[in-house]
Amino acid sequence: MKNYHEHVFKICAVSKKLKTLIVACIVLFTVTSCFEDLDDNAIASADIKDYVWKGMNFVYLYKLDVPDLFDDRFTSNEEYNDYLDGFSTPEDLFESLRFLPIDERFSRIFNNYFDLQNAQQGTSLSNGIEYNLYLVPGSETEVFGAITQVLNNSFADNLGLQRGQIFRAINNEPLTIDSINDNDDAIYQDSFTINFADYDNNGTPESEDDIITLNGESADLNKVVFTENPVHKVEVLDLPDVTVGYLMYNGFNLNFESELNDAFAEFNTAGVTELVLDLRYNGGGSVQTAAYLGSMVTGQFTGEVFSKLFYNINLNNNDRNYLFSNTIEGSGSINSLNLSKVYVLTTNRRTASASELVINSLKPYIEVVVIGENTVGKTQASQVFYDSPTPFTSQDVNPNHTYVMRPLVANSTNVNDLLVPSTGLIPDIQITETPSTFGVLGDIGEPLLSAAIGDILLGDRPFYETDDNLRLTKPLKTKPLLQDMYID
Secondary structure (H helix, E strand, O other): OOOHHHHHHHHHOOOOOOHHHHHHHHHOOOOOHHHHHOOHHHHHHHHHHHHHHHHHHHHOOOHHHOHHHOOOOOOOHHHHHHHHHOOOOHHHHHHHOOOHHHOOOOOEEEOOHHHHHHHHOOEEEEOOEEEEEEEOOOOOOEEEEEEEEEOOOOHHHHHOOOOOOEEEEEOOEEOEHHHHOOOOOHHHOOEEEEEEEEEEOOOOOOOOOOEEEEEEEEEEEEOEEEEOOOEEEEEEEEEOOEEEEEEEEOOEOHHHHHHHHHHHHHHHHHOOOEEEEEOOOOOEEEHHHHHHHHHHHOOOOOOOEEEEEEEOOOOHHHOEEEEOOOEEOOOEEOOOOOOOEEEEEEOOOOOOOHHHHHHHHHOOOOEEEEEEOOOOOOOEEEOOEOOOOOOOOOOOOOOOOOOEEEOEEEEEEOOOOOOOOOOOOOOOEEOOOOOOOOOOOOOOOOHHHHHHHHHHHHOOOOOOOOOOOOOOOOOOOOOOOOOEEEOO
16 A cells, blocks of 8 residues: 555645645644644544545545545645535535445444444344334335344344334334434334234235234334344255255354354255355445355355455555455365355345345356345445554544544456446346245245245246235335445
């Protein structure tokens, strides 16, 4: 990587009049004694905004598409400071610097890097349920929810909650469009009561006359500190003349690579010859972990290029290839299946980033059969960028604040330089799971897994026709879901 301080001096040396700005640039990653005489809040605010602009100017993938990030954007120290003062918060400044024409919703800024560090390790405050929200049939304002999965060993799991349960109210207040779009709504709080309901399709294939009725059952949910093992479910299915492995994998977490590798050891021991990789709720994670997963699925391509990363003009020395490998760094040999075909289950709102990377990067080498919906369409990788003398690291971080950015810094392609389309990857067999048809994950009757098994046993691949049990009911888009692909 180019020396960051050299880069900052280059930016700052726009004219001979910018000596004070050069000093300010140096101060970006150091703490001087002059701070002692200033108001703490003013110091922090100035530091954070300075960090935001210079950080985005240095690392942002779309720097050349945002005029406010051009190296010659400011001709004087005064102009630069006035520009920063024009934003009331660091978040406002950060938002203004994102390249919005590409619907750039993936770069993030956090006001507490400890929370981000915990999240990337799989630890967060969680009650253990994940869910989709839908409009009540026949209504444009009333809303109901359906639990998509209950995380293993979580608070909700200990209560006995299950995938497929329907809820219509929170704290006895019916859900509405207005309430779910309100960040203060109870459903987003740390503690609440969830009120369950029954879903009745009324005996018809149409969804408009379906009925949802509160059934008097409820549960008190609390968010607690929870670390999720992303290896959610591992099943070996002994079918006629074939042994199928099923893996529900929810996040590319480098701290659980051994558990992921253990799942493939189980598949090897069982003699698995077909694999169904369920990524329908996997929003991404570590690029390196994705490369390891690709190596577990295959094994016959060790040393060849799995994927490529391309950075912006400032960081193009960091461009790199991720290779298929037969070992996990620090953990020993990879358990590989040496497959020539894999089935991947997807959904439109959840399957993103590193999940899409695996599909895209395996396609040049083996047959990848995608079952479900179009994926999200995120091809870029992000990286945590701290306010420190050493970019991207938390060493000697500025003690005046706990802000951290995780902007998009690189584009990811497969070995043939193909990006994941921004519209997502198109499934080979299209199925939309709905509240009335979720089924049990890993059970051969669950619709998406059933479609994979049908293709394995019958060998044909028609477009999957929807019927009474597979109506195309789309979940509402409410609070943004975490979708990320990050560089370790």
